[in-house]
Amino acid sequence: MHNPFIQISGSKRSLHVQVAREIARKILSGEVAQNEIIPSEMVLCEQFSVSRTALREAIKLLTSKGLLESKPKVGTRVKSRDNWNFLDAQLLDWVIDLGDNAFVYQEFLALRKAIEPEAAALAAQNATAQQRILLSATFQQMDYVSKNFDAKQWMEVDMEFHRLVFLSTGNSFYLPFANVLCTMFKSFISHSSEKGGTCIGEHRAIYSAIMAGDAEKAREANKRLLDTTNHRLPTSN
Amino acid sequence: MHNPFIQISGSKRSLHVQVAREIARKILSGEVAQNEIIPSEMVLCEQFSVSRTALREAIKLLTSKGLLESKPKVGTRVKSRDNWNFLDAQLLDWVIDLGDNAFVYQEFLALRKAIEPEAAALAAQNATAQQRILLSATFQQMDYVSKNFDAKQWMEVDMEFHRLVFLSTGNSFYLPFANVLCTMFKSFISHSSEKGGTCIGEHRAIYSAIMAGDAEKAREANKRLLDTTNHRLPTSN
DNA sequence: CCCTTATAATTATCATATAATAGCGATTGA
């Protein structure tokens, strides 16, 4: 009863994640409407050619991210959009795969503008000695890559820089943004890499302010960075 | 082999959620260290007196929230703290249950200060007609409750007000904050309800600015509100 | 000493059976 097609077509990830991904796609794209009851377990098992175990694990995964809700006798219902946890990296990955990404990028930029300046300010206040060392090393790589430019390398070091800022806030609620940001950066290569526009100056200002422990300066520097990258349109990979 | 004790001691929720909650508690409290391998499925099944089905669903739930990671042969490992999704309402609920809440409240306030002013500004720009109607109705209730004060009612209407602001942003990434905020408000009754300190004036300013479509005014008004509630210490329920 | 292969431990998946839940209709009594 094993269907190798799904194994091959999907990634190397586990079966229930592949099934979850397919169901998520239908929900996120609107192919399955909100508040709608999806087919019963038995039907979906046949549809995906997987066991109830795998299917139920997929449904549980989507439930955890706020996409579904199951009840005996009544079935499994698609929850309304305000319950979908877009701040979950895996869900965000599925969203990005839909392709409607210029809009997602703009929405994400609006989030960054709210959260990153404050994160930089908090990092200036709370970064540990080790985090400052990491940030320092990362910025030096950044500086190097900006002079010997390579799009992929820049994305990686840029991502690592901002990731470290979030981790250095010392605030639990800022931590998840690190993963969300990484997911976005990986999906939008060249999001800020056009014609050498690496904004190294703005990054240096953020870096210096954090190292100096100057929260206000870090906040303002990060605002400037985001205002600079404002108009750039993303290129999906 | 069914153990009724767990059914009774836990809530009315499903078995795997109860098991997940217990494991989450051990992880979040540090009783189980980060990067540590937890006991195998068989051992945990006996420990919790549940079937492998229930236990595995519990582990899958925690995996989805970034707390665990499983591999064949190697086992199930506790992920490092920067992978825990504190912006998941269910996980936050577990965190709150640990009791160490004054600190969590302060961290959450630091998040609100970053996100809420921008959310208010976006809401002023993007709220739909229906959302404005809802916000209007909610503020009127708020106004009423502030004059006929009741702590629980105030919490509910205050929560609903800020929730609506997030939903009115029209930005997917702001939506999850609505649920996170609700979870926090429900857990910290009287977080801003001391001696009639309902901040109705500040709320009115936010409300008016959003209805008028004045983003800058909405942002500033929300900043004022959060600076006002700054020093208040929470009381856990 | 390194590379390959075999082993074993653990999770992953499958299959089937039984229990709990709750919508819905039938039945009954006023």
Place this chain on the structure above:
DNA sequence: TCAATCGCTATTATATGATAATTATAAGGG
């Protein structure tokens, strides 16, 4: 006729046992 109660049934929830896939570790060979 209406309303409350009871029983039926579809669906998910949980349990159990078996088999497959994965990979760290050890064994063996060059």
